[in-house]
Amino acid sequence: MKYLSCVIAAAFFCAAWSAGHDDPLTAALPANPDWLKPQTPLKLFGNTYFVGTGGISIVLIDTGDGLILIDGALPQTAAATEANIRQLGFRVEDIRYILNTEAHFDHSGGLAALARDSGAEVITSPIGAAALKAGQVDAHDPQASNISRSPPVPNTRGIEDGGALRLGNTVVTAVFTPGHTPGSVSWTWRSCEGETCRNVVFASSLNAVANGGFTYTGHPEVTAQLRASIDRVEGLTCDLLISAHPDNSGGDVKIAALEAGATPNPFLAPRACQAYAERARGRLQARLDREASR
Numbered sequence: 001m002k003y004l005s006c007v008i009a010a011a012f013f014c015a016a017w018s019a020g021h022d023d024p025l026t027a028a029l030p031a032n033p034d035w036l037k038p039q040t041p042l043k044l045f046g047n048t049y050f051v052g053t054g055g056i057s058i059v060l061i062d063t064g065d066g067l068i069l070i071d072g073a074l075p076q077t078a079a080a081t082e083a084n085i086r087q088l089g090f091r092v093e094d095i096r097y098i099l100n101t102e103a104h105f106d107h108s109g110g111l112a113a114l115a116r117d118s119g120a121e122v123i124t125s126p127i128g129a130a131a132l133k134a135g136q137v138d139a140h141d142p143q144a145s146n147i148s149r150s151p152p153v154p155n156t157r158g159i160e161d162g163g164a165l166r167l168g169n170t171v172v173t174a175v176f177t178p179g180h181t182p183g184s185v186s187w188t189w190r191s192c193e194g195e196t197c198r199n200v201v202f203a204s205s206l207n208a209v210a211n212g213g214f215t216y217t218g219h220p221e222v223t224a225q226l227r228a229s230i231d232r233v234e235g236l237t238c239d240l241l242i243s244a245h246p247d248n249s250g251g252d253v254k255i256a257a258l259e260a261g262a263t264p265n266p267f268l269a270p271r272a273c274q275a276y277a278e279r280a281r282g283r284l285q286a287r288l289d290r291e292a293s294r
């Protein structure tokens with residue numbers, strides 16, 4: 001049937017059809033099934049929406065003069081993200097900037113397809129930008145020895161720590177939070193519903209994870225960096241937290257509750273950043289203890 005359609009349709013349609021089947025930017029990477037769970041898109045607060053999967057956060061901000069997307073999940077989830085954006089009534093072509101929390105394929109694998117389809121510029125730390133352009137994590141990444149490559153993202157630039165990105169009615173600020181990856185960035189902005197405004201934090205992963213021969217004990221500079229990042233997230237003005245992996249901050253439970261119509265809004269939780277930081281600190285200490293007892 002598809003072949004027949006192709007024969008009788010115009011040449012451009014056939015080209016699009018074959019691209020859909022052989023698109024290198026959306027080819028599946030091996031993934032934890034939890035990361036791929038479909039998720040209905042939801043309004044989190046004001047101009048801020050959740051458009052990710054059930055296991056990986058992606059946020060859309062409607063600035064009134066174009067859209068900002070944060071993170072891209074995996075190559076094979078890019079189409080679902082675009083469908084989520086359209087389901088909310090927005091146009092993928094109106095995304096002006098795509099921000100990234102880390103150059104690991106579960107958060108950045110979909111960026112190449114999303115940037116291509118939207119025409120958006122991708123922005124992250126200079127270290128993260130170099131990794132995205134290469135499609136390969138930084139050599140100093142604790143997981144560098146054994147992590148999937150992902151499609152390179154050519155239209156990418158770095159922003160400085162504390163740098164502000166202005167679009168429409170929104171200013172998004174970069175907060176560098178290295179440690180889980182050398183180029184990790186968290187992002188903050190204010191979102192308003194009428195007269196009520198809240199400080200939103202999209203926090204990068206702060207998990208002490210390593211592979212190959214990497215140990216945190218053997219890299220005190222990385223351990224110190226991660227500790228400082230955990231302290232930094234703990235100190236942010238934070239009314240609403242989205243963590244890169246929702247289940248690292250109870251986000252999966254909050255999403256389910258929000259979807260079920262829970263009131264008050266479960267995401268408005270003033271101590272969420274502190275709890276997220278405490279969890280990350282505990283994980284780091286547990287890892288250091290394990291390494292010391294080997």
Ligand SMILES: [Zn+2]
Binds near residue numbers: 102104180205
């Ligand atoms: Zn990661």
